[in-house]
Amino acid sequence: xxxxxxxxxxxxxxxxxxLGLAYLGDAVYEVMVRAWLCLHGRLxxxxxxxxxxxxxxxxxxxxxxxGLLPLLTEEExxxxxxGRNANPHAHPKGATRQEYQIxxxxxxxxxxxxxxxxxxxxxxxxxxxMEGGD
Numbered sequence: 001x002x003x004x005x006x007x008x009x010x011x012x013x014x015x016x017x018x019l020g021l022a023y024l025g026d027a028v029y030e031v032m033v034r035a036w037l038c039l040h041g042r043l044x045x046x047x048x049x050x051x052x053x054x055x056x057x058x059x060x061x062x063x064x065x066x067g068l069l070p071l072l073t074e075e076e077x078x079x080x081x082x083g084r085n086a087n088p089h090a091h092p093k094g095a096t097r098q099e100y101q102i103x104x105x106x107x108x109x110x111x112x113x114x115x116x117x118x119x120x121x122x123x124x125x126x127x128x129x130m131e132g133g134d
Contacts (some may be wrong), residue, residue, distance in 0.1 A: 005117055006034070006114065006115050006116070006117045007116060007117040008115040008116055008117075009111050010116075012066070012108065013115060013116070014111060015066060016115075017082055018085070018086035018108060019083075019084045019086050019104075020111075021079070021082065021083060021107075021108040021111035021112050021115075022083045022086065022104045022105075022107040022111060023107040023111070024110075024111035024114060024115070025106070025107035025108055025109065025111030025112070025114065026056075026107045026110075026111075027109035028110045028111060028114045028122070029056065029061070029107060029110050029126075030056050032122070032126050033052050033055045033056055033130075034052055036077075036130055037052055037073065037128070038054075039053050056101075057092075057094060057095070058092055058094070058095035058099045058100045058103040059094065059095050059096075059103075061099075061102070061103035061106050061107070062095070062098070062099040062100075062102035062103045062106075064106070064129040064130075065080075065102050065105065065106040065129075066102070067128065067129065068106070068125055068128060068129060069108040069112070071125065071128060072109075072133030076109060076112075076113075076121075079108055079109045079112035079113075080105040080106065080107075080108060080109040081105060082108050082112075083104045083106070083107055083108020083109065083111075084101045084104060084108070085101070085105075086101075086104055086108070109125075110122060110125075113125075
């Protein structure tokens with residue numbers, strides 16, 4: 001199995017848990033943020049880490065995700081809503097429940113796209129979030 005170039009079937013993705021998609025999508029998003037930070041600035045490792053933490057925190061994710069919603073296809077919106085509507089038992093102290101749910105939706109979308117091997121779409125959405133679509 002090649003875990004960098006996946007192409008999971010839609011039916012298999014429907015069987016996966018909402019929070020499982022978000023768990024994977026969280027890692028995909030964080031790798032993309034780290035790559036973006038490394039490519040867009042010459043920061044020390046400590047400053048890179050602090051900057052990455054800011055981008056992966058639920059309040060920032062939620063704010064960035066709001067700008068993506070009008071760009072999503074119906075299918076992508078369903079994947080986003082799967083994560084957003086999941087019922088986590090807790091949320092971080094630095095975020096409201098609503099921010100955490102929106103961030104979880106974004107992560108579920110990223111996990112869903114990654115599992116399908118849709119890296120072009122991931123890159124398109126990520127660029128829109130980070131660079132205003134550049």
